[in-house]
Amino acid sequence: KQEVTQIPAALSVPEGENLVLNCSFTDSAIYNLQWFRQDPGKGLTSLLLIQSSQREQTSGRLNASLDKSSGRSTLYIAASQPGDSATYLCAALIQGAQKLVFGQGTRLTINP
Amino acid sequence: DAGITQSPRHKVTETGTPVTLRCHQTENHRYMYWYRQDPGHGLRLIHYSYGVKDTDKGEVSDGYSVSRSKTEDFLLTLESATSSQTSVYFCAISLGTNQPQHFGDGTRLSIL
Numbered sequence: 001k002q003e004v005t006q007i008p009a010a011l012s013v014p015e016g017e018n019l020v021l022n023c024s025f026t027d028s029a030i031y032n033l034q035w036f037r038q039d040p041g042k043g044l045t046s047l048l049l050i051q052s053s054q055r056e057q058t059s060g061r062l063n064a065s066l067d068k069s070s071g072r073s074t075l076y077i078a079a080s081q082p083g084d085s086a087t088y089l090c091a092a093l094i095q096g097a098q099k100l101v102f103g104q105g106t107r108l109t110i111n112p
Numbered sequence: 113d114a115g116i117t118q119s120p121r122h123k124v125t126e127t128g129t130p131v132t133l134r135c136h137q138t139e140n141h142r143y144m145y146w147y148r149q150d151p152g153h154g155l156r157l158i159h160y161s162y163g164v165k166d167t168d169k170g171e172v173s174d175g176y177s178v179s180r181s182k183t184e185d186f187l188l189t190l191e192s193a194t195s196s197q198t199s200v201y202f203c204a205i206s207l208g209t210n211q212p213q214h215f216g217d218g219t220r221l222s223i224l
Contacts, residue, residue: 036215043218045215046214049212098168102156
């Protein structure tokens with residue numbers, strides 16, 4: 001059974017820092033891995049999707065990497081801003097099943 | 113976000129009553145999904161649809177049914193609501209199996 005883990009559960013950093021959020025998964029048989037952000041009381045916003053054949057994807061200040069062999073993905077946020085404060089979730093799409101398996105999320109706070 | 117509307121946004125009802133949640137999309141995406149989000153469990157897939165009248169179960173489908181009679185609408189029905197179904201329900205859509213999923217803003221459902 002695929003399990004997705006995000007550590008730490010919460011992270012607080014000062015504005016301007018570069019930071020890395022971690023995501024690990026137990027089964028390397030995935031189609032893709034997707035990163036989302038969720039603001040309080042809101043739905044999920046898709047940030048980046050990395051196909052299983054790719055190593056990384058970039059969008060603006062965000063860079064996501066994928067290492068299937070080690071079962072890890074990271075989301076790098078450059079020059080963090082208070083508006084980046086949110087919960088960040090990763091989710092792996094399992095091969096052979098139409099199912100995204102989500103991590104529990106990392107609650108990120110950027111302090112001005 | 114991504115042309116997805118969930119209704120109602122909030123609902124309070126009593127145990128044993130039927131409840132129907134609606135997801136409406138304007139993106140003409142083939143795939144539609146229903147998730148529930150609960151503290152300690154994260155997001156879990158209830159049911160999904162891969163076309164009109166084509167649906168399948170997710171990991172927490174007991175007590176729920178779905179219908180999709182038109183591309184744009186995906187209904188989630190709780191035939192006889194129980195307190196354990198108190199949750200936030202999210203609808204998501206995607207173009208294909210290996211494409212990003214985009215989420216609605218959610219329905220907060222309380223069963224008393």
